[in-house]
Amino acid sequence: MTRPATSSKKSCGRCMPLFSSPIGRKWIVALTGIVLVLFVIGHLLGNLSIFAGPDAMNAYAAFLKSTGELLWVVRIVLLTCVVLHIWFTITLWRENLAARPQKYAVKNELGTTVYARLMRISGLTVLAFVLYHLAQFTWEAFNPEYKTWIDAQGRHDVYRMVVTAFECPFVSGFYILAVGLLGMHLSHGIASLFQTLGITTEKMRPVFEKGGLIVAWIIFLGFASIPTAVLLGLVKTSSTLPACPFCH
Ligand code: HEM
Numbered sequence: 233m234t235r236p237a238t239s240s241k242k243s244c245g246r247c248m249p250l251f252s253s254p255i256g257r258k259w260i261v262a263l264t265g266i267v268l269v270l271f272v273i274g275h276l277l278g279n280l281s282i283f284a285g286p287d288a289m290n291a292y293a294a295f296l297k298s299t300g301e302l303l304w305v306v307r308i309v310l311l312t313c314v315v316l317h318i319w320f321t322i323t324l325w326r327e328n329l330a331a332r333p334q335k336y337a338v339k340n341e342l343g344t345t346v347y348a349r350l351m352r353i354s355g356l357t358v359l360a361f362v363l364y365h366l367a368q369f370t371w372e373a374f375n376p377e378y379k380t381w382i383d384a385q386g387r388h389d390v391y392r393m394v395v396t397a398f399e400c401p402f403v404s405g406f407y408i409l410a411v412g413l414l415g416m417h418l419s420h421g422i423a424s425l426f427q428t429l430g431i432t433t434e435k436m437r438p439v440f441e442k443g444g445l446i447v448a449w450i451i452f453l454g455f456a457s458i459p460t461a462v463l464l465g466l467v468k469t470s471s472t473l474p475a476c477p478f479c480h
């Protein structure tokens with residue numbers, strides 16, 4: 233016989249109440265989700281500086297680097313949020329499955345939780361995308377020459393790096409697909425985090441759902457506009473480096 237979710241984890245003196253109750257775990261998922269959404273919005277606003285030209289984007293990137301230790305604090309907070317968000321999502325999901333009789337769990341998986349299943353798939357895809365993205369632009373693992381690209385002011389030429397990468401239709405297509413999945417993840421995630429935090433009332437629920445959808449679409453369109461603009465030749469660079477083996 234399967235035990236109910238609430239009894240599967242007993243609180244102990246050493247555990248904080250937030251970690252030891254299902255409500256607490258939901259709160260952690262919601263609060264870390266808010267931090268990650270705020271990061272995504274901030275990152276989008278910074279990236280849109282590409283439309284103001286190389287100087288604006290490189291100045292923005294140089295400013296971020298100049299924050300030194302603060303940047304590392306933000307990185308550590310973000311990484312902690314990602315780990316907690318994923319860990320407690322999996323924990324809650326497993327508890328939910330364990331709390332239901334087998335027949336109901338299967339029905340639930342196929343029926344009412346299509347959105348939830350989409351959340352897990354889209355969440356994992358976004359995670360895979362972020363790892364690829366870090367390897368590409370932060371660690372510069374695929375094109376180590378990116379590290380040597382310096383603009384006239386002696387700053388890292390992030391503008392040239394991003395535009396060169398997006399000149400490859402495969403890279404751009406992958407980014408558009410990934411930010412589409414991010415949008416799907418957020419369209420449900422934003423509305424449900426307000427519900428978890430108890431801010432939503434029955435009357436306000438459609439407002440939060442619509443709000444979540446609008447924010448998710450803005451985020452999707454904002455990120456997707458960058459590779460799209462490069463592919464359309466609206467944002468250009470004088471770089472001649474082949475962006476990927478498929479293109480040249
Ligand atoms: C068109 C879309 C995007 C572009 C052009 C872009 C651009 C960049 C660039 C240039 C960097 C490296 C900055 C530097 O080291 O100077 C970066 C870092 C990063 N990006 Fe993006 N990004 C995009 C989408 C995303 C999305 C959708 C996410 C998350 C879901 C994301 C998460 C990150 C993270 C976590 C970092 C590492 C930040 C750090 O160094 O601490 N990016 N991005």
